[in-house]
Amino acid sequence: MYDAIVIGAGPAGLQAALTLGRMHRSTLLLDSGEYRNGTVLHMHNVIANDGTAPAEFRATARAQLAAYADVDVRDIGVESIGGTEDDGFELTLDDGSTVGARRVILATGVADDLPDVPGLDALWGRTAFSCPFCDGHEHAGKAIAILGPAPRSEHLIGLLGRFVGEITVFPVGEAHSDDEQRALNALGARVSDAPVEAVASVEGGVRITAGSDEVTVAGVFVAAGSVRQRAPFAEHLGLRMLPSGAIEIDDFGRTSMPGVSAAGDLAHRAALPGLMASVVMASAAGQLAAIGVIQSLMATEH
Numbered sequence: 001m002y003d004a005i006v007i008g009a010g011p012a013g014l015q016a017a018l019t020l021g022r023m024h025r026s027t028l029l030l031d032s033g034e035y036r037n038g039t040v041l042h043m044h045n046v047i048a049n050d051g052t053a054p055a056e057f058r059a060t061a062r063a064q065l066a067a068y069a070d071v072d073v074r075d076i077g078v079e080s081i082g083g084t085e086d087d088g089f090e091l092t093l094d095d096g097s098t099v100g101a102r103r104v105i106l107a108t109g110v111a112d113d114l115p116d117v118p119g120l121d122a123l124w125g126r127t128a129f130s131c132p133f134c135d136g137h138e139h140a141g142k143a144i145a146i147l148g149p150a151p152r153s154e155h156l157i158g159l160l161g162r163f164v165g166e167i168t169v170f171p172v173g174e175a176h177s178d179d180e181q182r183a184l185n186a187l188g189a190r191v192s193d194a195p196v197e198a199v200a201s202v203e204g205g206v207r208i209t210a211g212s213d214e215v216t217v218a219g220v221f222v223a224a225g226s227v228r229q230r231a232p233f234a235e236h237l238g239l240r241m242l243p244s245g246a247i248e249i250d251d252f253g254r255t256s257m258p259g260v261s262a263a264g265d266l267a268h269r270a271a272l273p274g275l276m277a278s279v280v281m282a283s284a285a286g287q288l289a290a291i292g293v294i295q296s297l298m299a300t301e302h
Helices: 011-022 054-065 150-160 178-186 233-237 279-301
Strands: 002-007 027-030 071-074 078-084 088-093 098-106 110-113 144-147 167-170 198-202 205-210 213-217 219-222 226-229 260-262
Touching: 002 011, 002 088, 002 279, 011 027, 011 054, 011 071, 011 279, 054 071, 078 233, 098 279, 144 150, 144 213, 150 167, 150 178, 167 205, 167 213, 205 219, 226 233, 260 279
Parallel strands: 002 027, 002 098, 027 071, 098 260, 144 167, 144 219
Antiparallel strands: 078 088, 088 098, 110 226, 198 205, 205 213
């Protein structure tokens, strides 16, 4: 039985495994091969790794973990979790085998449900984005488009409008009201009368079709869509959830179920307004969750 099993090998899970390994806690890191930034070409706003490919980041982390004898890594997903803090947890893996641990850290992240716009999936993480902190700087001085409802579009305009070029807002599904159009125009944005119909990659950026409008921009920022838990474990374990759809955790990543922690995009403290998704924050959350697990194990050993 491992001291801890970490499910998910993005930044949160990798950091949690490293922290546990450095304290000589027997750890199993399970990597399903699914990552929220799996289609992203380059990470940004990550100190010492600005511009690094996410796959390179993960490969470097995996190579460094190999130096720790107490950390095992397996490329396999998890089907189910059962057990308790007192008796230990049993995980059934995708191949039907089982493994046990005294503690579990969920780091499976979230998945993006994009609006139903033909062509958008193929652009996601390459020329279509959601995070201005991650991808805004690369569009300084360039024309961009925002897809989505007025309130969320206004927020993106407030962040990006200071340094990008022309901004065109395209509604998704339903046209903006006259009042919404006026509000967006007042912020300096051009507003399409018709909802977006399709997007496509072209030389120099993205072509957007909406009614009689056909606009080519350097990149697209999506203000529509939603995120969801990538794995069903929070629901299966009956963990307390927040209105954002994230798992509620305390300052050390502990969930409402003793012995189960969570770290990364799938969880946050109730004091935060919602998901604060970034590689740096996910890594920090993974380290805090690992520290919380170590504290919990120490309490049972002394």
